Amino acid sequence: MNRIKPRTLSGFMELLPADQMKMEAFMETLQHTYALYGFTPLDTPVIESAEVLLAKGGGETEKQIYRFQKGDSDLALRFDLTVPLAKYVALNYAKLSFPFRRYQIGKVYRGERAQRGRFREFYQADIDIIGDGALDILNEAEIPSIIYRTFHALGLSKFVIRVNNRRILNGFYAMLGLSAQSGEIMRTVDKLDKIGAEKVRALLMEDCGVSPADADEILRFIAIGGGSAAVIAALEGYRGRNETFDRGLDELKAVTAYLPEFGVPEENFAVDLTIARGLDYYTGTVYETTLTEHPEIGSVCSGGRYDDLAGYYTDRALPGVGISIGLTRLFYVLQEQGMLSNAIVTAPADVLVIPMTTDLALAVRTATTLRAADIRAQLYTEQKKFRARMTYADRMGFPFVILIGEDEIAREKVTLKDMRSGEQIAVSPQMAAAAVQRALEERKGGAVIQE
């Protein structure tokens, strides 16, 4: 036969079973947390009409898009989950109730230049809350709580949710008479972490046409720090000079007002006037999340408030707030950093049942008993030596093995071996199920990330 060399395209993540189990644990944690906050799962096609997908106009994205003809149709693969959401809401407006809260964890496609850690197919995990005409500020206030609970559930404690408000920045630049350049200034200031204050100051003057005095003023402003209360107090000093600024400050205060009631610890939250998010799309609160000990990773969960979700499809005002996690990249980075827990069970089952004779009745009955007790059980009946069977059990990391030989069949008992301690007991299948259940209950609760 003419053989083809099997390969997976570069830029496409394909995990080995143990890593895939960790990825599944990761995704389940996200799904579970999002559901706790009343988000409904959504699934949209990977393929859309190119006209629909590119309605907004693409810029950088358009070059990266996977676009092709099939018959007479001009098709494209989705490059984010926001455009499909906009389409969905505009299309189903009359059938939805608002606010519409949805989460979507799905693959998106961008034909980026292949390089290490860059993916062409990757999962995004998005949540959005869409209002019909208006959306209460409390929705924005709830987002840090969702981010906190998500990363906490994943196993992290050393992270900071950084929050700002675009109106505060726009209002402040308006005070300086720099409204025309405000977008450009924000993008420059956004580089502060990477290039430092001196270079930002130079760029502000060279690229944004800001005077030396204003550049200093801007750097002074964005350097305001010292905890949320202190930042807000400092911002109050600017009140009354610009309406947009004042509204942004009120929104920021509303966003921080209920943090204790939302269960967000102070150390995991910061008002940070340097963050702006690049996109003009955002109009109010903006969010970034950084790992305290891994600032080099950048933001692992970002988003913000926008006024116009679907203007390119509908004349209805659909304001919203949303955040997104670049799941595939985050998983890859955590893996590289050795931050994925080795404590979670990655075996395909909790128990491997190994019959040692040709009479399989007790072995099958035992597996059935375990499954009825909601325990994952695999039967191993391949014609291999005992040693090869135990190597299989070891290599796959089964927490328990059940051995069934002639003795066991004669006594209607099975030998249950705890692979961690090496302990063995002879018990009935029912008792084995109960013992495994107890042990799994005790051992569970391991998060997928370890700091």
Added chain:
Amino acid sequence: MNRIKPRTLSGFMELLPADQMKMEAFMETLQHTYALYGFTPLDTPVIESAEVLLAKGGGETEKQIYRFQKGDSDLALRFDLTVPLAKYVALNYAKLSFPFRRYQIGKVYRGERAQRGRFREFYQADIDIIGDGALDILNEAEIPSIIYRTFHALGLSKFVIRVNNRRILNGFYAMLGLSAQSGEIMRTVDKLDKIGAEKVRALLMEDCGVSPADADEILRFIAIGGGSAAVIAALEGYRGRNETFDRGLDELKAVTAYLPEFGVPEENFAVDLTIARGLDYYTGTVYETTLTEHPEIGSVCSGGRYDDLAGYYTDRALPGVGISIGLTRLFYVLQEQGMLSNAIVTAPADVLVIPMTTDLALAVRTATTLRAADIRAQLYTEQKKFRARMTYADRMGFPFVILIGEDEIAREKVTLKDMRSGEQIAVSPQMAAAAVQRALEERKGGAVIQE
């Protein structure tokens, strides 16, 4: 702004939130059941190199494939989950342990002619067990148990898992000297349900060149019925005339030997000599599953034993057994038949928390308390009249609503309303969480399908 009409391509399923919740319940049931049998989840790219994906040669499939260029690359979207599995196993052979048991629930793409109930993007839910060189027959014997538990967990009881063995058919046709035509004969006999015995007889003679006497013999053979034991007893009468037949009969006996131990009720299982599965790929046991009261749907879960998973990638012998559910089509048909349960909660949360004053502290604290107790809670703070808020709660189907007005705040209590009974109680947030938890526990267990 120049607006584009939002639309979803025909042949692509996109569900409204309540239906999507049912689809999620469907998928979770499959995942959970597959995990109970020791299958590990697998995720492979949607896009593969066209050369790799079409290594086997496509026939009908090749015409339907989504294939396109990106830069210099000739790419294609996967059209099933079997070829990606073959690629994965061949590629990662040295890193996997065998038998390798995996499940994959993923979207596949076929550019079929669009028509009602036909999908171009659809989920397949596959399980396969791959052996290294050999695979014990018990793996084939376990499959009916997996099918039984899956459909039982989905809420069905009226279904039959129909099993046959291709060696029995091949052996039988060899006895008649019809080996050369056996594939064609099987495909003809496969139509028995649809066109009846008379037409099958005619086709056997006209298209397959079978003599009238042999056609009668074939029809007599495939009509053998009366329960597994009776069929096997009748088949024993043919033993000793053909080696392939005898081996097939031994395998069939092994597959039926442990059905009681596997927990498969007799009424959900049948040996059926008419089924063959169209593909030459299958070499031993074959499976089909039909809904007793909806035979028009055809088989909802099919598969079989094959000897050569990945011959077009590797010279290693990789025998296996697998089954597949065409999830999107099955969901669509069940929806059409009104067989999706309306009893399962499709609201995005279990509790809608509605504050009635501008002081939101207690409302936020209550939502946080509920979430800490693993109860899905949504805060509703939009500036709407009370009636509009309750309409939202009704329309979305929240099982519980919590109302918090000035009285509640003064007493640090909340009003918990059971939306089904209309009952209201005033309790602390902790007590509300406990009450909801109890109620949800009592109400749960509803399956996604109702017969």
